[in-house]
Amino acid sequence: MKGYELELVHILTILVTLDFSCNNFSGEIPVFLGGLNALKGLNISHNMLRGTIPSSLGNLTNLEWLDLSANKLSGNIPLQLTDLIWLEILNLSENKLVGPIPNGKQFNTFSNDSFKGNLDLCGFPLSKPCNEEYEGSTMEQENESEDANGFTWKVVLLGYGCGFVFGIFIGYINFFSNGRASLFVKWL
Numbered sequence: 001m002k003g004y005e006l007e008l009v010h011i012l013t014i015l016v017t018l019d020f021s022c023n024n025f026s027g028e029i030p031v032f033l034g035g036l037n038a039l040k041g042l043n044i045s046h047n048m049l050r051g052t053i054p055s056s057l058g059n060l061t062n063l064e065w066l067d068l069s070a071n072k073l074s075g076n077i078p079l080q081l082t083d084l085i086w087l088e089i090l091n092l093s094e095n096k097l098v099g100p101i102p103n104g105k106q107f108n109t110f111s112n113d114s115f116k117g118n119l120d121l122c123g124f125p126l127s128k129p130c131n132e133e134y135e136g137s138t139m140e141q142e143n144e145s146e147d148a149n150g151f152t153w154k155v156v157l158l159g160y161g162c163g164f165v166f167g168i169f170i171g172y173i174n175f176f177s178n179g180r181a182s183l184f185v186k187w188l
């Protein structure tokens, strides 16, 4: 704040949407994001995120929109995402996802637009049916170990027309290799 760096221990409950879209984030989606259960919207589209979608995102039970489009996410869509019963908008398009699209609950309401441009997804609402090999399976997730020494998201939100966090949040997040995160926030 005005030149001072504050470390927030808790995410403020007013901070209910995160828009990190159109940055150059690489690495994987941190599992701990699933702990931010006040979130109503999460947009990390148009980055260079790889690895699988963490099943912990299914813990974000207040989520109304989730946009992970235009990244390099691979593996299957976790079944846990069907736990997001308030989800109105889902966009997983333009990734490298494979396997069956989960069904039930909100997943019955999304159109094929939500899933297009992936490597090899199948099942409703896409026209491609799933082979037996996928039946009832919890498909093995691809394991990408290339970021073994951790990764860094440098969030420089000011100056990007695209993503910002609820309009009042600039700062950066460092995710350290042990999975813990410190969130440094500057308030305008």
Ligand SMILES: *[C@@H]1O[C@H](CO)[C@@H](O)[C@H](O)[C@H]1NC(C)=O
Residues within 6 Å of the ligand: 031, 032, 033, 034, 035, 056, 059
């Ligand atoms: C998500 O919920 C499960 C089961 O309640 C719990 O074991 C897990 O630690 C949670 N994950 C996060 C990131 O909060």
Ligand SMILES: *[C@@H]1O[C@H](CO)[C@@H](O)[C@H](O)[C@H]1NC(C)=O
Residues within 6 Å of the ligand: 045, 046, 069, 070, 090, 091, 092, 093, 094, 113, 114
């Ligand atoms: C999903 O995201 C892609 C790429 O960001 C975009 O072109 C498309 O319009 C979006 N689709 C929906 C249904 O929001």
Ligand SMILES: *[C@@H]1O[C@H](CO)[C@@H](O)[C@H](O)[C@H]1NC(C)=O
Residues within 6 Å of the ligand: 112, 113, 116, 125, 126, 127, 128
């Ligand atoms: C998506 O749905 C529309 C209309 O329901 C259909 O015309 C189109 O072929 C479908 N695309 C894919 C990839 O399944």
Ligand SMILES: *[C@@H]1O[C@H](CO)[C@@H](O)[C@H](O)[C@H]1NC(C)=O
Residues within 6 Å of the ligand: 021, 022, 043, 045, 046, 065, 066, 067, 089, 091, 162, 163
């Ligand atoms: C996510 O951000 C992109 C780019 O800023 C935007 O086009 C898209 O509409 C956003 N998605 C949602 C669900 O708001």
